[in-house]
Amino acid sequence: MATLKQVAALANVPLLTAYHALSGSESVPQAQRESVRKAAEQLGYTLNITIKDVAALANVSIATVSYVLNDSAPVSAATRSRVLEAVAVLNYRPNINGRILQANKTRLVGYGWHNIKRGHAAPFLDRFTYWMAQAVESYGYHVLTFAHSEESPTEAYQELIQTNRVDGFILAHTNHNDPRIRYLIDARVPFAAFGRANDSWDFPYVDVDGRRGIALVTEHLISLGHKQIALIGWPEGSLSGDARVQGYFDALAAAAITPHPDWLRRTENSATAAAAVAAELLDLPASLRPTAIVCVSDLMAIGVINYLNRCGVQVGYDIAVSGFDDDPMCELTHPPLTTLRQPVEDLATQAVALLMAELERMPSPQRQILVAPQLIVRASTDPQRQFP
Amino acid sequence: MATLKQVAALANVPLLTAYHALSGSESVPQAQRESVRKAAEQLGYTLNITIKDVAALANVSIATVSYVLNDSAPVSAATRSRVLEAVAVLNYRPNINGRILQANKTRLVGYGWHNIKRGHAAPFLDRFTYWMAQAVESYGYHVLTFAHSEESPTEAYQELIQTNRVDGFILAHTNHNDPRIRYLIDARVPFAAFGRANDSWDFPYVDVDGRRGIALVTEHLISLGHKQIALIGWPEGSLSGDARVQGYFDALAAAAITPHPDWLRRTENSATAAAAVAAELLDLPASLRPTAIVCVSDLMAIGVINYLNRCGVQVGYDIAVSGFDDDPMCELTHPPLTTLRQPVEDLATQAVALLMAELERMPSPQRQILVAPQLIVRASTDPQRQFP
DNA sequence: CTGAAAGCGCTAACAG
DNA sequence: CTGTTAGCGCTTTCAG
Secondary structure, eight states: OOOHHHHHHHHTSOHHHHHHHHTTOTTSOHHHHHHHHHHHHHHTOOOOOOHHHHHHHHTSOHHHHHHHHHTOSOOOHHHHHHHHHHHHHHTOOOOHHHHHHHHTOOOEEEEEEOOOSSSOOOHHHHHHHHHHHHHHHTTTOEEEEEEOOSSSHHHHHHHHHHTTSOSEEEEESOOTTOHHHHHHHHTTOOEEEESOOOTTOOOOEEEEOHHHHHHHHHHHHHHTTOOOEEEEEOOTTOHHHHHHHHHHHHHHHHTTOOOOGGGEEEOOSSHHHHHHHHHHHHTSOTTTOOSEEEESSHHHHHHHHHHHHHHTOOBTTTBEEEOSBOOGGGGTSSSOOBEEEOOHHHHHHHHHHHHHHHHTTOOOSOOEEEEOOEEEOOTTTOGGGSOO | OOOHHHHHHHHTSOHHHHHHHHTTOTTSOHHHHHHHHHHHHHHTOOOOOOHHHHHHHHTSOHHHHHHHHHTOSOOOHHHHHHHHHHHHHHTOOOOHHHHHHHHTOOOEEEEEEOOOSSSOOOHHHHHHHHHHHHHHHHTTOEEEEEEOOSSSHHHHHHHHHHTTSOSEEEEOSOOTTOHHHHHHHHTTOOEEEESOOOTTOOOOEEEEOHHHHHHHHHHHHHHTTOOOEEEEEOOTTOHHHHHHHHHHHHHHHHTTOOOOGGGEEEOOSSHHHHHHHHHHHHTSOTTTOOSEEEESSHHHHHHHHHHHHHHTOOBTTTBEEEOSBOOGGGGTSSSOOBEEEOOHHHHHHHHHHHHHHHHTTOOOSOOEEEEOOEEEOOTTTOGGGSOO
């Protein structure tokens, strides 16, 4: 591709005139506009301002332009302002891809979508992605999102890193034995996760302290006078699920309450499954029947509330119910649901900070971060708050 | 940076041996490993397989490697397989950034986040982004997400396109007089939108046919025998809001029902506002009181349902209620909510198809696409479906 | 302080 | 069919 300078020379006009002619400004006489257009066509040139054009207009070398733009070498005030003037007048923006190739750094962070085909994915994850984008931009990076298949999740990660599409990754929705994490550790790819995996794996992550969270809400219930408190958790074996159960025991132990084994229930994370479990709890003999039900997710709590409503139980008065996540719908249930809010913005910011430390190869001293969730009290545990 | 070949030469070993030594394979004798490492260090080389290395190993020129990899020129079967062999054995993946610079195409599509600081954003937009990523990848592109400020939304778009970060954009959450759309049209940047703007602006978009959707659900209610049907819409002046109201009139007119003016209510899109309006509707004289309430959003419908539940009205039996969007929480309300499902996957796929047409400069004949939503009948209008 | 020149990794004329 | 070579737009030694 020819340069603007050559076009200008061929049309026998100043560089700037050529620029204005091609950029369609009205300020150039029709005749000149035409001849410049001719010249451009002849050279197969299409307007595209590069560092060369700026250099030509400012009468300096391209190196000098680069120095000015990046402050990477001392430049005299006079030349500097000539360059900046040229930049302004040509409306020049450096092509980032030149820089990328040269530096072999894309300043792009990959994020693999959690699969939301349909139905109810964790809504706080969507806010997470927003704050992640925000955080990443504050470092001059951007987020590249991609969809990875369930079967071979590592493939997409491998592809992106090996082709130099991205510099590193942020992961969410992590699992025990997460193959993506295993791969990234082994391949020494920079990444940071929102969520834990195996305790024995050493990698940077942030996570919500579910144990502390459930303890918080349990303490809250105890302080309201509840003594018979049930917990509906997930099946044993998930890191975060088991931690949440542990928080329940923590709080009860601290209050010297011995939990009856029938109070601890485990089932899958769905509204209907939780409702079924609630039915069982209601069927316990009166002396054992819980006055409060702590759920490890909002989805479950909503199932429980719906069920109790149908049975004519006054949620908040007769039986307290709590959830986890602070899903937007918590405010729309009847009554509104007490829950634990994940500090999503914090989590995103910290995850990104961890990743940046990895990218800059400045090992963060603290690569594992737990953040306590915030207890949000609503009418489902405290009827005083029914109509605030 | 030196090449692998030079390192190998310096260490006086075959290219492949040098590769294996540096990639940490155990198959190379300790002594050779050391000498290769020395050589690499001396040359300041860090392992990074490029097209040159493949060419060297296959004993061809880099052009030939490129031809094989892109099928861009005829290559004899013998050389081709030599090249492919070298590619495989060196585990070579082309650096996409070389290609990007050369083609001046990033194969990246920008998507500016709808601002979800907190609270209840449209959950179907989150699924939209997922399907968008999926669709875009089927064309060999990726999605770059970014957060744009409310005040000057065009800035981010301008920056990304002018620095050649992305080839084009997908927009969602469009408005009347949307400045982003205005800018992109004027700057002739390729894009496609999910949602409409001004009727007089010609740009590619897909949108849900809200008019048809509300007509569908109104017809459904009429077929159930309802004659007094109210509509809770948004304040006048929004494209999609007004279209939905129109659908209501369409269906009533088709059934020769003359709507009473008191049945049409307009208020902001929130659960509490809708609940207040529902209260007004209940207060109408018995002869005018609606037996069905159509809402233009699920959020509003949920507010209405909650209110009716509190009043002891049997939703679905006494009064039918419907929403719009098929928010995941529709299945969790009591009773479950009849609504209109946006065909998100379709919308995403078609929006991407439109964008691709723009990018390839193959003007799509049909640049404005409306997709009818799907009526999802649940117990809030049809109690038969209470427990399916 | 400024400029010439050598690449970054890849593609694609153009010759042979 | 294959190789030579000239870039894509930028950064960065290295000399002057």
